[in-house]
Amino acid sequence: MKSTQKFISENLAHRSENNSLRSLKAESNLIDFCSNDYLGFAKSGDLKIIFEQELKKYPKYSMGSGGSRLLAGNSLFAEELEQEIANFHQSEASLLFNSGYDANIGIFSALPQRGDTIITDEYIHASIIDGVRLNHATRYVFKHNDMESLEQKLKIAKGRIFIVVESIYSMDGDKAPLKEIASLAQKFDAALIVDEAHATGIFGEFGKGIVHKLGLCDQVFARIITFGKALGTHGAAVLGNNDLRSFLINFSRSFIYTTSASFLSHLAIKSAYLHLDEKDHQSALHERIRHFRQNIDSTIKLLDSQSAIQIILLPGNREAREAALKIQEAGFDVRAILSPSVAQGTERLRICLHNHNSMEDISNLCISLNQIIR
Numbered sequence: 591m592k593s594t595q596k597f598i599s600e601n602l603a604h605r606s607e608n609n610s611l612r613s614l615k616a617e618s619n620l621i622d623f624c625s626n627d628y629l630g631f632a633k634s635g636d637l638k639i640i641f642e643q644e645l646k647k648y649p650k651y652s653m654g655s656g657g658s659r660l661l662a663g664n665s666l667f668a669e670e671l672e673q674e675i676a677n678f679h680q681s682e683a684s685l686l687f688n689s690g691y692d693a694n695i696g697i698f699s700a701l702p703q704r705g706d707t708i709i710t711d712e713y714i715h716a717s718i719i720d721g722v723r724l725n726h727a728t729r730y731v732f733k734h735n736d737m738e739s740l741e742q743k744l745k746i747a748k749g750r751i752f753i754v755v756e757s758i759y760s761m762d763g764d765k766a767p768l769k770e771i772a773s774l775a776q777k778f779d780a781a782l783i784v785d786e787a788h789a790t791g792i793f794g795e796f797g798k799g800i801v802h803k804l805g806l807c808d809q810v811f812a813r814i815i816t817f818g819k820a821l822g823t824h825g826a827a828v829l830g831n832n833d834l835r836s837f838l839i840n841f842s843r844s845f846i847y848t849t850s851a852s853f854l855s856h857l858a859i860k861s862a863y864l865h866l867d868e869k870d871h872q873s874a875l876h877e878r879i880r881h882f883r884q885n886i887d888s889t890i891k892l893l894d895s896q897s898a899i900q901i902i903l904l905p906g907n908r909e910a911r912e913a914a915l916k917i918q919e920a921g922f923d924v925r926a927i928l929s930p931s932v933a934q935g936t937e938r939l940r941i942c943l944h945n946h947n948s949m950e951d952i953s954n955l956c957i958s959l960n961q962i963i964r
């Protein structure tokens with residue numbers, strides 16, 4: 591036990607020395623420029639009303655699901671919700687997972703096998719990397735959004751080939767060139783899988799995502815959508831055809847060996863979709879994104895992004911952390927993203943924009959950023 595305690599203290603001390611020690615923060619009174627609640631659904635009074643009205647239709651609901659979907663935890667409600675989600679995103683089928691992390695672990699641990707090749711963008715999310723680590727396929731990494739680099743990897747790939755990208759990258763906020771990637775996937779007979787965590791609810795008609803917006807639904811083998819970001823709730827789904835759904839039900843361990851989310855979670859997701867489908871929530875957000883970009887000084891290293899995720903590069907853990915603290919002292923909840931979460935030398939401030947940020951809040955944030963970062 592002593593050696594384990596020593597291991598823990600040494601690792602924590604190392605993090606402290608590198609200015610990279612993570613700690614939990616309870617809710618703050620600062621103006622939210624940090625959460626993934628891009629459309630403001632998580633705290634929306636309108637969404638709560640929809641949820642409460644829907645709930646009245648199910649007076650006999652259970653608090654818990656009672657087990658895995660394959661045992662006592664399934665319900666007609668969950669299956670109908672999956673079909674509604676699939677229809678909304680123009681997919682044949684969908685399968686619910688308890689989180690985006692679980693969905694990525696579930697699909698990438700099950701689908702690629704020994705002798706296959708999985709090719710991922712270098713900036714792919716940690717949940718995909720963890721999923722890929724659980725299979726025996728060969729993994730190649732291509733340079734971020736670089737089609738030549740992707741094609742080089744495709745040329746040496748063996749077995750069944752999978753290309754995995756995010757439609758909006760979570761740490762940079764930029765888009766993948768999905769049309770080009772889809773043509774390469776077709777040329778090399780690769781299955782293209784797109785994580786739409788940060789595009790769902792934000793891009794495309796009523797937030798149907800970028801794959802839908804670009805008319806690529808039939809060329810993308812599977813999509814991962816998550817409900818904990820723009821939809822303001824929790825959970826995720828894999829969109830794909832009926833065979834993929836059955837395959838995941840049979841082989842995806844993060845689907846099989848876990849208790850299903852409760853009826854209340856599923857109802858929250860259904861309510862969020864009803865709210866999403868009700869009106870255009872996207873234009874207001876895109877107006878805020880433009881406003882932010884127009885008001886940041888040109889001397890600041892702002893990455894190119896039209897998404898709700900805006901990145902200011904501030905290399906060095908100390909530099910990024912100190913700048914974040916100053917912005918927080920000015921009243922804005924902006925967080926630094928430090929290495930090892932991003933590569934050393936690319937530490938940054940990650941600013942998330944929301945429909946609940948007023949134009950004035952955004953102007954004031956820009957004034958602070960322009961003063962603090964020089």
Ligand SMILES: Cc1ncc(COP(=O)(O)O)c(C=O)c1O
Pocket residue numbers: 689690691692694715717756760785787788816817818825826
């Ligand atoms: C691109 C991407 N995929 C998946 C996930 C995981 O989703 P969840 O938070 O629902 O587990 C995240 C969350 O940070 C993400 O950014």
